[in-house]
Amino acid sequence: MSELVKIVRFHEIGGADVLRIDELPLPEPGPGEVRLRVKAIGLNRAEIMFRNGQYFLTPNLPSNIGYEASGIVEAVGPDVEFDLIGKVRSTVPAFALNEYGVYGEVCIVPASALAAYPAHLSFEEGTSVWMPYIAAYGAIVHNGCVAKGDHVVLTAATSSVGIAAIQIAKAEGAIVIATTRTADKADELLSAGADHIIATNEEGDVAARIAAITNGVGAKVIFDAVAGPGILALARAAARDGLIMIYGTLSPEPTPFPVFESWGQAAQLKPFRMMGYSLFSITNDQEALKSAIRYVFDKLESGKLKPRIDRVFKLTQIADAHRYMDKGQQIGKIVVTV
Template sequence: MSQSTAAGDAVQAMMRAVVVTRPGGLGALEIKEVPVPVRERGWVRIRVKAFGVNESEVTTRKGESDPEVTYPRVPGIEGVGVVDEADEDSGLRPGQQVATMMGGMGRTYDGAYAQYVSVPAAQVIPFETGLPWDVVGALPEMFQTAYGSLTTGLDLRAGQTLLIRGGTSTVGLSAATLAKDLGATVLSTTRSPDRTGELRDAGVDHPLTDNGTVADQVRELMPDGVDAALELVGCSVLADTLRTVRRHGTVCFTGALAGQWSINDFTPFMIPVGVRLTSYAGEAADLPADVFARQLEAVAEGRLRVPVAKVHHGLEQVQDAQDDVESGTAPGKHVVVLDD
């Protein structure tokens, strides 16, 4: 995207973006004027309308993310907006509503904390909806992670029982609503007894208070164990979660809210006999456009609840949004809307 001077010299168009020049505190999130990304063939440039704010972006800002992250970097692992420019044979047209997420976005290349973002076409999901941008902006990463975990990770079926460990996280709340829509019975955990109401609001059948172990509580409700368990807390409780699952059931390791990603002195014999352990860390392609369309329709009809904690307006409020995410005082998704 460029414009020309009267003399014919090309001038790079500029945009506003949040840039992390070097890791640090909230002050490391600086609003800068930077060039609009030049789109490569096979990529799509999107005019960003809204984006979710996630724990992974907090860790990127603090320098605690994957070693592949380099600085300076525009964070943002997800975003929604409209196509600004795409290959003619991509099937995408300017002005079309799209979502994008993951795939190195905001880590190995610049992400959605900006007025424009350019991403590979393979991780662009087209959609049509009348839902406002603040609602749609909460969905891509949250729904993709929850949906991929329940399907690819757990192969969950109607009539089965599911335990969600870390249920008041945005992915946990989203997974509960998706699992209930699928027809599963859902057990879900929170460390705070006063937050069980949030779980019930998301459709959870059996809220559980997690004091570090939940296996006994689960077995009281389901003596043979649950069919499936979604692990979002991490390795610190994985052994206990494995004990909640019936023989030939499955545990899917998706997140590590407690910050522990590995187990010291791990032995395969910690996995109960006949229990399966999988993991999930998928990409946009794991959320097909028709599935996302059905989810949007379910949200519009009120069948799926979107756990939005707060809507922030403008890049100036990104610091506040990350502060809220890091403090954990407001449960649910934080969304930044870029007003025209």
């Protein structure tokens, strides 16, 4: 009889209660795939949206779930190097969430979606690497080309991506302006490396605050997880030829295009760029992905980057972990151990 393993799936769309731990036969990897014996799982906002039916991919019910896991490779499929067995690896979000999922005692993933991380990191830290750091790298380094002394604005900065973006921006010598709704997380953001904090619900004119901090120059890169009407103030705060990158839609309101905000006080057009962004623009480009992995690995090895873990749950508490993420109060990564 085949070994049974615990796999987290959901059989219907909905809240955290739809997550079930099913006992299923041990899966075997197919061509180009590996089986990872999972030690830790990193949660992401995308998985909440996927479970709720709000993601850009439609779940194939009953659906597996999860982008990030760390563990030990225990089996490989055809066309995969045999010596990968026994290696510690973590998964890179370079696959479709409706085809693969990593929540469980084991997971099947493409071999191309595995990466090594520095040996001094724990399994909990190893599963907290690729989604946040590749997303931040793509914005700050690959697209933003941030240099020493540039100002970078990060909205909703207490998320795992926000903390990663603070670290990468500081590694590049930038000056970080982090926004959060209230000042109760200001000390945490300052300890994470942010230079300035703006509590958006308490400080009024966000554009004026950014203008004051930057001495009127504005921000070279604005990495926005919120969208919605707040984009108008961010456009006013952009530097000439600055870049606004929208990678999240935490605001439930429509996002206007900031045409008139680009006009300065002298009725002159202030050129800036605005783009939608996803880390998949990096993970789906093999050359860009190699550069991102090399950059993140080297910075982790040197200690310039360090994963920030907010809270750890057990696999049996997977629904509780999702409920905790639903609240949006974490600072850094939510991890589930197996």
